[in-house]
Amino acid sequence: MRRPFASVLALAAAAAAIPLASPVPAAADGVVIGGYPVEISQSPWTVALSSRDRFGGTRVGQFCGGVLVGPSTVLTAAHCLSADVLGAPPQKVRDLRVIAGRGDLLSNDGKEIAVRDTWVNPDYDSHTNAGDFGVLTLATPLPESSVIRMAPSGDPAYGQGTAAVVYGWGDTTGAGDYARSLRAADVKVLPDANCEQAYPGSADGTYEAASMLCAGQLEGGRDSCQGDSGGPLVAQGRLIGLVSWGSGCGWAGSPGVYTRVSDVIRTLAAKR
């Protein structure tokens, strides 16, 4: 099974159909898998990360998602900023941009903003995938009205069974069909036990409840997928997760694993 960075690399490889170990659900057509189109104005905090030099211009270089958590602050996945994905350390990727306010990647809506600073969680573990987040500081700020609040530790939004929505421009079938326009999928926060059972430790990663969040549908069907990484998982209007990893996309018994935002808050507070 592929590592997260290899999933993003699949994008760089111009989305050649990826042979899957088991079939995708017949109903998959989503974010995201099993999703539906959304207007960017409904989720202005959802941004696309782009590098045309690295990923080509056909989809304006989109390779991951991100979330605006402050006017100049974007959270994304650490694996999106790895040298394996970018071909170089993020500081060296001169055309790394954050695209905000553009749902249809091929439109001229919104803004492309240069990145002034990048910080990757030094404790990110690429074997387990724990601590999968990084921070981009924008060269010019976006309006406060586009920012989403991060759910603090103990927030009921993290409770199991809570309805959540994941957003992204990623693969909609699991076969390399990257979306042109932003999509969303309705999922549920699942008990940690579901992901502990699904991911006790394999080449894909190891589920750790302290820093990860389990979400999706146990029966499969709705999920995030390649290209959605770093993007938002939102519940009760607050950010609870960042798309991180999983085995396949939308498979029964293999829910999506998200970076737990309360752990991001804790790590960032300790850093100051």
Ligand code: ARG
């Ligand atoms: N690692 C993927 C990416 O880089 C995200 C995979 C999410 N997978 C899932 N089944 N929810 O875009």
